[in-house]
Amino acid sequence: MFETWLDTNVVRRWNLRLNTAEARKFFKYVQDFKLKIFLPEVVLRELVQNYADEASECRRKQNELKKSLAKLGFSVDEGKGDAVPGNLDDYFHNLLTHQCAEKSITVVPLSKVPVERLLDMAIKRIAPFQQKGERGFRDALILFCLLEHTRQPKQGPVFLVSEDKVFKEESIGVLAAEYGVDLAVYESVDTFTTFLDTLRDQLIQGMKRKQAERVRAFLREHTDEIKRFIQENAEFEEAFLSGGLFSGAPYLGTIRRVGNIVLKDIAKVTTIQEDSGEQGIVTVLITFEVRLEIELETEKLWVPEEPKRYRVGQEVEQIIPIFRPQLQMTRVNRAVVCEAVAKERTEDNRLSDLQLKEVKLRANPFEALRVP
The missing domain is CATH 3.40.50 (Rossmann fold)
Structure with a gap:
């Protein structure tokens, strides 16, 4: 005070x-x-x-x-007084x-x-x-x-x-x-x-940062559950994974298989508190970014040798080089956004009962491709 x-x-x-x-x-x-x-x-x-x-x-x-x-x-009139x-x-x-x-x-x-x-x-x-x-x-x-x-x-x-x-x-x-x-x-x-x-404003921002850090620590305790939820529910678009023109990431070729997923970090946590209807308990709506390392099997067209060069008038045996498909394994860093709900006790700010609701690609997939 x-x-x-x-x-x-x-x-x-x-x-x-x-x-x-x-x-x-x-x-x-x-x-x-x-x-x-x-x-x-x-x-x-x-x-x-x-x-x-x-x-x-x-x-x-x-x-x-x-x-x-x-x-x-x-x-x-003096009767009314001063x-x-x-x-x-x-x-x-x-x-x-x-x-x-x-x-x-x-x-x-x-x-x-x-x-x-x-x-x-x-x-x-x-x-x-x-x-x-x-x-x-x-x-x-x-x-x-x-x-x-x-x-x-x-x-x-x-x-x-x-x-x-x-x-x-x-x-x-x-x-x-x-x-x-x-x-x-x-x-x-x-x-x-x-x-x-x-x-x-500074106090509010400080409280939001503390809340975000508290929620991030809570989510990191549930990384296995979050990873399993992403594996079971995420649908990755090929352009999101393979990169290419205007994406800010090199083109990796045609995706043949999505392999193992490694959860690298949880970032950019935002929260909204709502009345839960229970005394001493609030409902916390959580939106957070999950940074992933995804194993991919891709196919690229491969030229086995450099095309020969010919002088003018020289007899040409082969003009078009032969392209052969080549499979290769690679790992890429991508980010998805998850939405979840949890309960928080107002007495000690303790979080519990995590419920994962949705996983989706970032609104700007090109930005996601640039996640380090």
Whole structure:
């Protein structure tokens, strides 16, 4: 479960209910990836102050509007009361705290980093303190809040979504490493969710590779059964075996007999899982390639000797050479595709009950002829 931290400039883009389109998108990913969301206390306080300042400005404009309407002779109904609550700080703090609880966002208290360290970093202009100006104290509180909370080794990186470029400074990464934190910073929700999409694709591909390797090992335990199934059910086309024009393999001649078949390897396994109707069991549809070495007896036309050459005017006794059939044994490498069904226990991914269903030539027989 990945830890993800949010900065003020990200949450401020949303509304108080945290349900804008971007917020809904973000929390959908939170649910899909089971992310743990954290908000530094300094961010919560800053959000409260921002909303309180905005509401105060609205109240001031509201009062000015009432005065302007009164000067124009309009009466202002005072009976309905003021729409803006009296204590703005408490109002927005309670509202945001409630929203965080609803969204399972953990508010983390301020870190206990010594003031002397912050002062030293500020004087030396060490990030997140800016090289110019006096900015950086707020960012330092966010950073140390994150580092102090996650300083023990974690499984995987810790994510911070913030528009502040200072968090991508090299010195920030060095400081995070001192705390044993693998910190990854993303400047927006879009870049963060794009990363998660890529991560999901990688995880899916990794799971597919592991599943394919597990199934391949299972199939290799049944090589005798697979070989017997191929011998009893496969029908090889002559062009598939003998090669020739456009096939990518030399022409071997007319096939007279197919001899022994040796199963060389099982490759290119793909699987699809379906509900088996049994609790704890899934049905696995398996498609796999079997690479074979096939013994063939072929017949080629053979010229017993080179045709004689004659000069102009010379008497010709024989013009057409005599071709004689010649039988020869050879071995070729070919590949076929098999389809099978097995059962898999969800508890330990153990496979059983292999049932071979079909064997067929590859869709592109010429490609099969080039199998090493």
